[in-house]
Amino acid sequence: MKQRLVIGNWKMNGSLADNILWATHFRHGLKSQTLQDVEVAVCPPFPYLQSIRSILPDIVQLGAQDVSSECIGAFTGEISVNMLKELQCRYVIVGHSERRARMGERDADIAEKFKLVSLAGLTPVLCVGETEQERAHGQTRSVISHQIQTVIDRCGAHALRNAVIAYEPVWAIGTGVSAELADIQSTHAVIRAQLSDNGLDADDVTLLYGGSLKPGNSEEIFSLPNVDGGLIGGASLKAADFLDICWAAQTRPPEPEMKSTNNVRYQDF
Ligand SMILES: O=C(CO)COP(=O)(O)O
Secondary structure (H helix, E strand, C coil): CCCCEEEEEECCCCHHHHHHHHHHHHHHHHHCCCCEEEEEEEEHHHHHHHHHHHHCCCCEEEEEEECCCCCCCCCCCCCHHHHHHHHEEEEEEEEEEHHHHHHHCHHHHHHHHHHHHHHHHEEEEEEECCCCCHHHCCHHHHHHHHHHHHHHHHCCCHCCCCEEEEEHHHHHHCCCCCCCCCHHHHHHHHHHHHHHHHHCCCHHHHHECCCCHHHHHHHHHHHCCCCEEEEHHHHCCHHHHHHHHHHHCCCCCCCHHCCCCCCCHHCCC
């Protein structure tokens, strides 16, 4: 079975002190049991990348929440892919719906970012998903298909090999209401069909679900045959919750007593 991937996207949350505490708790929590068949990554805010890297064990990968579509030069406030590489990022999120909506990022900008990330040898995490309105108009498939096709047309299908696509229905993000299992399953199947129409194998691309994924629903979502893991926002902000999601992603589940249902396990740290 394919290794699952669990990525925490902290967005613009926490102070330096909070995030250092999170990483310290997570490191201690990981010691309680070896994670099997799961790759874990966290995407802290840019200024904290280096501090978090220095605390987390090497088995936890670092990711960035965004990247510039330019390589170098007079682009005030931008962060290049080479800078992310220097900071030991392995994953780079591109096209998150919050950036599409609030920063006006278009599919073409996102495809450019995707290209730079893959050329740099890092792994792009392409976020796709429909808004509430698009869903109500029955446009889910066409929206997602366009988001993916723009990247394929700009970068070539081969660029998606070993890449990650995260299906994040916009209406499920931060709402506490995740998509129905059947909808996740069918949308992921549609994405896989599009990838295969473009000459890719089903296993070439890691397909994540994101949107109100939490300890209470992660096990059933990860059990869907087309889901290779999750991209987690709110529930990644508590180390204990994120750890529980990581345990749930294991293909061989942990012993029941190793699972945490609250933060008690961390009181000593
Ligand atoms: O946007 C997300 C991850 O990128 C999902 O956020 P939530 O898990 O808070 O719904």
